[in-house]
Amino acid sequence: MTIDLEALFIDLHRNPELSFQEVRTAGIAAGHLRDLGLEVTEGVGRTGVIGVLRNGEGPVVWARADMDALPVVEESGLPYASTAKGVDAEGHEVGIMHACGHDMHVTAMIGAVEELVRTRDEWSGTLVVVIQPAEEFGAGARAMLDDGALDRFPRPDVVIGQHVTPFPAGMIGVRPGPQMSASDGLHVVLHGRGGHGSRPHSTIDPVVMAAATVMRLQTVVSREVDPHDLAVVTVGAIHAGTKNNIIPADATLDLSLRYPDDALRTKVLAKVERVIKAEAMASGATQDPTIETLHTLPATINDDAATERATAAFRAAFGEENVIDPGLFTGSEDVSWFARDAGVPLVFWFWGGIAPARYAAAVAQGTVDSEIATNHSPYFAVEIHPTIEVGVQALTVAAREFLG
Numbered sequence: 001m002t003i004d005l006e007a008l009f010i011d012l013h014r015n016p017e018l019s020f021q022e023v024r025t026a027g028i029a030a031g032h033l034r035d036l037g038l039e040v041t042e043g044v045g046r047t048g049v050i051g052v053l054r055n056g057e058g059p060v061v062w063a064r065a066d067m068d069a070l071p072v073v074e075e076s077g078l079p080y081a082s083t084a085k086g087v088d089a090e091g092h093e094v095g096i097m098h099a100c101g102h103d104m105h106v107t108a109m110i111g112a113v114e115e116l117v118r119t120r121d122e123w124s125g126t127l128v129v130v131i132q133p134a135e136e137f138g139a140g141a142r143a144m145l146d147d148g149a150l151d152r153f154p155r156p157d158v159v160i161g162q163h164v165t166p167f168p169a170g171m172i173g174v175r176p177g178p179q180m181s182a183s184d185g186l187h188v189v190l191h192g193r194g195g196h197g198s199r200p201h202s203t204i205d206p207v208v209m210a211a212a213t214v215m216r217l218q219t220v221v222s223r224e225v226d227p228h229d230l231a232v233v234t235v236g237a238i239h240a241g242t243k244n245n246i247i248p249a250d251a252t253l254d255l256s257l258r259y260p261d262d263a264l265r266t267k268v269l270a271k272v273e274r275v276i277k278a279e280a281m282a283s284g285a286t287q288d289p290t291i292e293t294l295h296t297l298p299a300t301i302n303d304d305a306a307t308e309r310a311t312a313a314f315r316a317a318f319g320e321e322n323v324i325d326p327g328l329f330t331g332s333e334d335v336s337w338f339a340r341d342a343g344v345p346l347v348f349w350f351w352g353g354i355a356p357a358r359y360a361a362a363v364a365q366g367t368v369d370s371e372i373a374t375n376h377s378p379y380f381a382v383e384i385h386p387t388i389e390v391g392v393q394a395l396t397v398a399a400r401e402f403l404g
Contacts, residue, residue, distance in 0.1 A: 009107040158344055159336075163349075230258075239252045
């Protein structure tokens, strides 16, 4: 029986689930893996799934796909667009959308496993399929590892994975060394002193404090990081107050920080903390700000030798012109925890999901940034074909390169 991958993708897209809530998605993936003959374990790291395909002596390859969606209301206009709603970790009702393409990741993984099962007389070794929850929290890989994944299942000799992105469909982007940035998420509480809006002199206004902090944080990268280095400081959320005539006691900021390596991470974190504390002091705050780390993700660093092998295999499969070095992505991933904890090489690549003609037209018009929606956008829409086929083939090619 051949799995209808288009139907699988559409079903997953219509029924997205938030991080650590991926019960339905995990069940569907587990069911397909069982039907393909794998030994399947569910509930690894809460909602994760691991399938093992033993095929004689040889290397152990871990292939990972993430499966969680985002709290985004879909505006893609697709006939199969998500209308799902759910409750996020803070208890808020939110729209849910596969705005990062994890539905395509799972679909391509199932298709690749089907192909590897079909051709199992042509390779030997062990394939470990990792269907990971909560990548968007930066917590799913860590949860699976803390649940004993490396001890409960065959340990890897190499970890591979892929991510769909707004390249033209048919294109593969891969590079040795740093592929994605390290990242920290910070939650900051600025402590003021509340009071009546008509008596600001009797308060310590955290709204003004927050505004000054946001503006000063913009100078960390523009004035304190070498222009040759890559760093990002983003304030993604700011919250304060309940009413126009009440000065609140506190204001909160949520920050996303990105850097290519640990050395720059240390510098940027110190500068960000200095700015936050200094602005509080300048505002007359009597209590230091509270700075909480929500997550820390390491840089996604591809092993040089393993990546050269995979890249050569991709070029042979897709053609030289369709395999590019995409440069360092400032987005972040938690896939590298698997390779880091196991002490083995990682190979992680991107594959395109946009209709080539549409992408070419946007390039010609200079409108790529405005016309081609990126991951996490409510307008993000992956071209079903040939994105599925290329994703299946890329995973299959990479796995076969490392299996005996």
